[in-house]
Amino acid sequence: MEYEAVIGLEVHTELKTNSKVFCGCTTAFGGEPNTHVCPICLGLPGVLPVLNKRVVEFAIKIGLALNCKIAAFSKFDRKNYYYPDLPKNYQISQYDLPIAAGGYLPIEVNGETKSIGITRVHMEEDAGKLLHSGESISRSPYSLVDYNRTGVPLLEIVSEPDLRTPEEARAYLEKLKAILQYTDVSDCKMEEGSLRCDANVSIRPVGSDKFGTKTEIKNMNSFRALQRALEYEIQRQREVLESGGRIVQETRSWDEAKGITVSMRSKEQAHDYRYFPEPDLVPLVIEREWVEEIRRSLPELPDARKERLIRDYGLPPYDAGVITSSRDLADFFDRTVALHPDAKTVSNWVMGELLRLLNAGNLDITRSLIKPAGLAELLRLMDQGTISGKMAKVIFEEMFSTGKDPGTIVREQGLVQISDEGELAAVVDRVLAGNPGVVEDFRAGKERALGFLVGQVMKETKGKANPGLVNKLLKERLGSN
Amino acid sequence: MDLHYMTAHAIHKLLVAREVSAAEVAEAVLARLEAVEPVVRSFVTTTPELTRAAASRADEAIARGERITPLAGIPMALKDNMCTKGVRTTCSSRMLENFIPPYDATVVVRLAEQGSGLIGKLNMDEFAMGSSTENSRFFNTKNPWDLERVPGGSSGGAVAAVAAGQAVFALGSDTGGSIRQPASFCGVVGLKPTYGLVSRYGLVAFASSLDQIGPVTRDVTDCALVLNAIAGHDPMDSTSAGYQPPDYRECLVPDIKGLRIGIPREYFGQGLDPDVERVVREAIGLMEELGAVVDEVSLPHTEYALPAYYIVAPAEASSNLARYDGVGYGFRVEGATDVVSMYMKTRSEGFGQEVKRRIMLGTYALSSGYYDAYYLKALKVRTLIRGDFDQAFKKFDLLASPTSPTVSFKFGERADNPLAMYLSDLCTIPVNMAGIPAISIPCGFSQGLPVGLQLMGKPFGEETILRAAYAYEQATPWHRRRPSLEVQQ
Numbered sequence: 001m002e003y004e005a006v007i008g009l010e011v012h013t014e015l016k017t018n019s020k021v022f023c024g025c026t027t028a029f030g031g032e033p034n035t036h037v038c039p040i041c042l043g044l045p046g047v048l049p050v051l052n053k054r055v056v057e058f059a060i061k062i063g064l065a066l067n068c069k070i071a072a073f074s075k076f077d078r079k080n081y082y083y084p085d086l087p088k089n090y091q092i093s094q095y096d097l098p099i100a101a102g103g104y105l106p107i108e109v110n111g112e113t114k115s116i117g118i119t120r121v122h123m124e125e126d127a128g129k130l131l132h133s134g135e136s137i138s139r140s141p142y143s144l145v146d147y148n149r150t151g152v153p154l155l156e157i158v159s160e161p162d163l164r165t166p167e168e169a170r171a172y173l174e175k176l177k178a179i180l181q182y183t184d185v186s187d188c189k190m191e192e193g194s195l196r197c198d199a200n201v202s203i204r205p206v207g208s209d210k211f212g213t214k215t216e217i218k219n220m221n222s223f224r225a226l227q228r229a230l231e232y233e234i235q236r237q238r239e240v241l242e243s244g245g246r247i248v249q250e251t252r253s254w255d256e257a258k259g260i261t262v263s264m265r266s267k268e269q270a271h272d273y274r275y276f277p278e279p280d281l282v283p284l285v286i287e288r289e290w291v292e293e294i295r296r297s298l299p300e301l302p303d304a305r306k307e308r309l310i311r312d313y314g315l316p317p318y319d320a321g322v323i324t325s326s327r328d329l330a331d332f333f334d335r336t337v338a339l340h341p342d343a344k345t346v347s348n349w350v351m352g353e354l355l356r357l358l359n360a361g362n363l364d365i366t367r368s369l370i371k372p373a374g375l376a377e378l379l380r381l382m383d384q385g386t387i388s389g390k391m392a393k394v395i396f397e398e399m400f401s402t403g404k405d406p407g408t409i410v411r412e413q414g415l416v417q418i419s420d421e422g423e424l425a426a427v428v429d430r431v432l433a434g435n436p437g438v439v440e441d442f443r444a445g446k447e448r449a450l451g452f453l454v455g456q457v458m459k460e461t462k463g464k465a466n467p468g469l470v471n472k473l474l475k476e477r478l479g480s481n
Numbered sequence: 482m483d484l485h486y487m488t489a490h491a492i493h494k495l496l497v498a499r500e501v502s503a504a505e506v507a508e509a510v511l512a513r514l515e516a517v518e519p520v521v522r523s524f525v526t527t528t529p530e531l532t533r534a535a536a537s538r539a540d541e542a543i544a545r546g547e548r549i550t551p552l553a554g555i556p557m558a559l560k561d562n563m564c565t566k567g568v569r570t571t572c573s574s575r576m577l578e579n580f581i582p583p584y585d586a587t588v589v590v591r592l593a594e595q596g597s598g599l600i601g602k603l604n605m606d607e608f609a610m611g612s613s614t615e616n617s618r619f620f621n622t623k624n625p626w627d628l629e630r631v632p633g634g635s636s637g638g639a640v641a642a643v644a645a646g647q648a649v650f651a652l653g654s655d656t657g658g659s660i661r662q663p664a665s666f667c668g669v670v671g672l673k674p675t676y677g678l679v680s681r682y683g684l685v686a687f688a689s690s691l692d693q694i695g696p697v698t699r700d701v702t703d704c705a706l707v708l709n710a711i712a713g714h715d716p717m718d719s720t721s722a723g724y725q726p727p728d729y730r731e732c733l734v735p736d737i738k739g740l741r742i743g744i745p746r747e748y749f750g751q752g753l754d755p756d757v758e759r760v761v762r763e764a765i766g767l768m769e770e771l772g773a774v775v776d777e778v779s780l781p782h783t784e785y786a787l788p789a790y791y792i793v794a795p796a797e798a799s800s801n802l803a804r805y806d807g808v809g810y811g812f813r814v815e816g817a818t819d820v821v822s823m824y825m826k827t828r829s830e831g832f833g834q835e836v837k838r839r840i841m842l843g844t845y846a847l848s849s850g851y852y853d854a855y856y857l858k859a860l861k862v863r864t865l866i867r868g869d870f871d872q873a874f875k876k877f878d879l880l881a882s883p884t885s886p887t888v889s890f891k892f893g894e895r896a897d898n899p900l901a902m903y904l905s906d907l908c909t910i911p912v913n914m915a916g917i918p919a920i921s922i923p924c925g926f927s928q929g930l931p932v933g934l935q936l937m938g939k940p941f942g943e944e945t946i947l948r949a950a951y952a953y954e955q956a957t958p959w960h961r962r963r964p965s966l967e968v969q970q
Contacts, residue, residue: 039584043804045577045685046564046586048718078800080847082824089803137820145808274847276856279689279797281719 002206005234007163012154013186014194015058021125021153022049029192033146041151043087048280055153058185059123060294063100065179066118070291074099076278081271085128095275098122107171116172117160126152166230170223178302182327190222203237213247219254229254233261313343328365339376357400369403378406387417419466428473431456485513485646486963489555489703503554507536510556514647517966522622523642525561526569527601532556535598551706553596558648560639561602564683565589572685573617574607576805576812576831586683588694588711595710600648603638607833609687611635612905615896616835625964630889633663639697640667650707651697656687658909660695661921665884665933668923670698675940676916677722680715686801688794691913700960701951705729732944735955738772743877747783748908753886756927761883764924764934780869785862786911792846792859799843867915874939882908884921884933918943922950923959
């Protein structure tokens with residue numbers, strides 16, 4: 001039987017406000033354990049939360065960017081469960097009246113656009129971090145708690161079960177990440193845990209409109225992990241059904257090393273969170289004017305920007321898509337084009353050399369030592385014929401690793417291209433005189449011999465010869481024109 | 482008159498006139514505290530050094546010819562559920578027996594700004610759950626009027642200390658009558674302010690939507706002075722009102738001509754001791770003589786207040802008390818084998834019976850499938866109760882009733898019957914459910930024990946309450962009566 005998957009994602013993202021959601025502590029990542037804490041985020045007896053207004057602003061921003069309806073009346077609720085990283089043993093979250101709901105996010109997979117429903121967006125506080133002395137909490141003689149992260153504001157963004165493949169899930173998460181970055185509400189660093197994702201997965205026979213029994217997958221810490229975990233889980237469910245078994249509703253954890261999902265707890269063991277309205281906070285009444293003010297302040301979002309790159313620069317949709325997948329990358333592109341208006345060339349360099357080196361170094365564009373001015377200058381030197389394309393790539397790598405500007409590198413390494421015909425002609429003549437056999441071969445019709453001769457000239461000039469000029473001079477002398 | 486039995490405003494006059502020094506006041510009250518503590522047992526912790534330090538600051542200010550605040554140098558005590566930086570705050574629980582807060586509650590900061598000196602932390606029912614202070618995990622506090630009887634609760638230590646001369650005034654907390662009922666049992670003045678008038682920041686939470694801190698004093702004037710010190714918006718408490726409180730001293734005018742007082746029929750029903758009723762009706766009669774216009778009124782949903790309260794308060798408590806798990810601070814059992822057993826053993830041994838009963842009640846009421854039937858319904862009842870009061874206050878400025886249906890009872894009398902114990906809060910609980918203010922003032926005696934008159938007002942109607950209470954007090958001798966504690970001074 002043919003099966004299709006039904007996938008919904010629950011994404012948690014830490015908001016980059018300066019202070020925590022209910023107290024004045026810094027949200028800065030890292031820091032010595034338990035240094036970014038106060039009585040309030042530690043949940044000491046007697047403390048009370050005070051809502052950080054910026055968090056609401058950021059939540060509204062994301063709600064709008066995801067085409068949601070912003071609630072006029074919203075409130076916080078307590079989600080009660082015991083865990084040592086949760087100092088109050090309840091999390092202040094939102095239950096039945098989230099700040100935003102009923103939106104959608106268009107994604108593109110294999111050239112096709114699909115709209116994914118956004119069920120809700122809500123605000124909550126993050127928990128702390130456990131450091132186990134052993135492998136896990138149950139296998140440790142003791143565990144330590146770092147509360148620095150406790151109370152960092154989180155948004156939970158829940159999608160409708162509209163995703164059908166792991167690729168779609170990945171595209172959704174990548175698009176969501178882009179929007180979170182464009183709106184400047186989150187750093188979205190999966191490795192630091194500022195973007196986290198859980199998935200609900202079920203499968204059903206193609207054509208069925210009923211949902212199968214779902215499992216919830218946790219602990220996927222990268223885009224790749226998300227895709228692999230979903231591929232694994234869909235296959236696992238298919239095998240269970242095909243062998244006559246039944247899917248058990250449960251929570252499963254992705255084991256990155258083993259490449260499998262493992263059962264964590266069954267539905268029967270699921271928590272009863274005993275939600276009730278948070279009595280320490282007053283309900284939120286959201287003024288329409290404020291929402292409109294935030295709407296007006298929204299930056300250009302990825303889809304609009306992609307359209308602009310296609311329309312204004314004639315970039316192929318694929319290139320425009322890659323460049324606008326990250327706001328920082330798109331900003332880099334726009335700034336470079338402002339200095340060097342050949343957009344297609346800029347796009348080739350950004351998508352080619354720049355992304356290659358960034359990916360190889362596992363770096364973010366914001367950490368790149370190459371700045372738009374540097375790339376524009378490099379392209380200008382190439383246009384002027386001062387350097388060859390090949391030299392440009394060498395210089396680019398040097399710029400990437402040292403941050404020097406291309407003019408300096410050219411000067412320091414004497415990389416100026418030899419475009420003086422007289423100077424090159426002498427070298428060409430020397431090469432021809434020294435390789436009579438090869439010249440014979442060429443004249444006998446072996447076209448490839450020319451390549452060897454070009455190579456010899458390059459070698460003599462330490463790669464600095466203008467390749468076009470070398471070709472021209474050789475051909476003139478060999479009389480093949 | 483003995484210094485330790487004087488009111489704050491009387492002491493203030495003596496200080497300003499330099500007839501007595503703050504140090505003398507401090508020593509007198511400390512001596513009294515020590516002398517009667519072995520029999521009354523109001524205090525969990527005493528802080529004589531803080532009292533003396535505040536006294537010497539007041540004396541220095543007076544010596545420099547500075548104006549001092551009305552509470553400067555006055556020894557006061559706090560119910561042991563208000564956080565005091567560097568001073569153990571136990572909630573009379575094993576769970577927090579050794580907990581030393583790293584911060585001060587807002588009320589503590591405000592009293593410190595007034596120059597009032599902390600003399601100690603007061604015994605209470607564990608986590609403020611109870612009506613007799615018998616639920617303290619440490620010891621029983623005695624009623625200074627009859628040492629075989631309870632002081633009431635949960636602010637039993639606060640009222641006993643004020644009644645016995647161990648502190649000039651105290652702060653209590655009132656979730657379902659925990660200031661007013663003990664105030665009536667011990668013949669002192671106790672005010673539960675409007676929800677949101679006094680900051681809860683630093684008050685160890687029992688039921689967040691009901692808890693309020695309020696003054697326990699020897700007369701209405703002191704009540705106004707203490708309220709002046711602690712009332713007003715606090716940015717640290719989101720539920721604190723934006724209301725700008727007046728100077729409550731200005732309502733201390735003995736004039737209630739034309740004041741409309743409603744007598745809620747339902748508060749004079751089953752369970753009301755006939756002699757308590759007689760005393761309370763006499764008090765209301767006197768107010769009528771003083772010019773008040775008195776009539777009966779009905780608050781039809783009163784009978785549902787108690788059951789609804791025992792859903793809402795335990796539900797919030799079950800969540801508020803979840804943090805006492807042995808992880809970060811407070812009590813932790815030795816010998817747990819894993820995190821779950823640490824939780825279970827710590828909470829089983831760290832909490833007393835009544836606290837565990839309420840945690841279970843609340844957990845049940847919030848459980849999936851029961852929420853609508855219990856918690857949601859209780860919230861609806863709460864709306865109806867508030868509606869009852871809104872209706873009544875269209876016709877009346879104040880409502881008057883007994884504070885408690887009986888006078889103080891003997892130790893153990895109700896300890897084994899939680900329902901009987903819960904019923905002692907019948908007249909006080911609706912006030913918390915509605916969030917309105919109410920005071921209990923001494924209004925006479927029954928069987929030689931104090932009886933309290935409860936005056937309930939509109940939201941932020943503390944001025945009217947204080948004016949009426951003051952007028953009544955000026956016309957009666959009750960607030961000057963002191964228990965005859967037989968102790969060696």
